[in-house]
């Protein structure tokens with residue numbers, strides 16, 4: 229297949245491109261390098277089945293001359309506090325609109341990267357694909373990201389209804405691993421790993437009892453490959469997460485990372501930062517996926533548990549510690 233990946237120089241995009249090329253697919257990758265890195269694409273140097281186009285997906289002209297069987301749309305503005313909520317709302321919409329129009333014109337399928345954040349404050353754990361999406365007030369800008377993805381999902385389904393757009397939507401639950409962004413943009417793992425290596429206190433937002441269910445990137449990529457290669461994924465939404473029992477509090481994640489880096493008897497240094505000191509940030513207290521649908525429809529089984537995945541990630545990140 230010929231597959232176009234937007235956001236290819238980012239974390240998930242570069243890992244996915246590698247796997248698809250290994251499997252014999254042809255890949256065209258696009259990125260404006262705002263949050264991605266060419267170092268993530270070094271492995272493509274001598275691979276003629278890969279072509280990189282640098283540019284902004286919000287500009288429709290960039291898509292003009294490429295035709296693919298499927299567009300995996302990963303490019304996104306994520307955390308609004310890195311730029312602003314307006315950019316998150318506007319850029320995510322513009323990019324998606326361009327990709328959707330292109331897919332309709334070329335009769336290509338879209339694989340859209342959504343997020344577990346769309347479940348928002350829903351307290352009913354675990355989340356299945358039909359669970360309610362519970363957002364906070366529109367005056368709180370952190371919801372702009374989840375909202376842009378919710379809008380994106382509805383926009384895709386509406387285009388399916390009106391124009392027969394073929395789609396799959398994946399809601400990722402905290403993916404981590406090699407090539408991840410080394411700042412909070414990439415989630416807590418990389419920031420915690422750096423602090424642990426430097427023997428500096430790890431900042432924990434709130435009291436650290438908020439939980440997440442993390443997914444090692446190989447499992448995320450396996451799920452995406454299944455969505456690309458298996459037609460049973462057509463016009464479906466899938467939670468994309470890890471093994472049952474993977475829920476962990478942020479405090480325990482920090483402790484686990486500290487011990488994996490500094491030895492099991494090392495006492496972690498944790499620095500708790502009250503939400504009141506960063507704009508009363510509205511955190512989500514628990515996030516656990518039900519991945520039954522993904523497993524039963526696409527024959528998917530997550531392979532990695534957290535400790536295993538963290539060991540590989542820690543080893544990879546060592547090269548960046550100064």
Ligand SMILES: NC(=O)c1ccc[n+]([C@@H]2O[C@H](COP(=O)([O-])OP(=O)(O)OC[C@H]3O[C@@H](n4cnc5c(N)ncnc54)[C@H](O)[C@@H]3O)[C@@H](O)[C@H]2O)c1
Nearest residue numbers: 235238239240260262263264284285303304341343402403
């Ligand atoms: N990593 C996760 O745990 C996670 C969780 C939930 C959802 N997601 C979603 O998965 C997708 C990929 O996430 P990631 O962690 O790999 O993010 P990432 O930031 O590492 O990669 C996204 C890439 O898109 C590029 N990009 C952004 N705006 C662009 C634009 N206008 N034009 C061209 N390129 C642009 C960035 O430069 C970056 O390389 C995103 O849509 C994200 O919202 C990721």
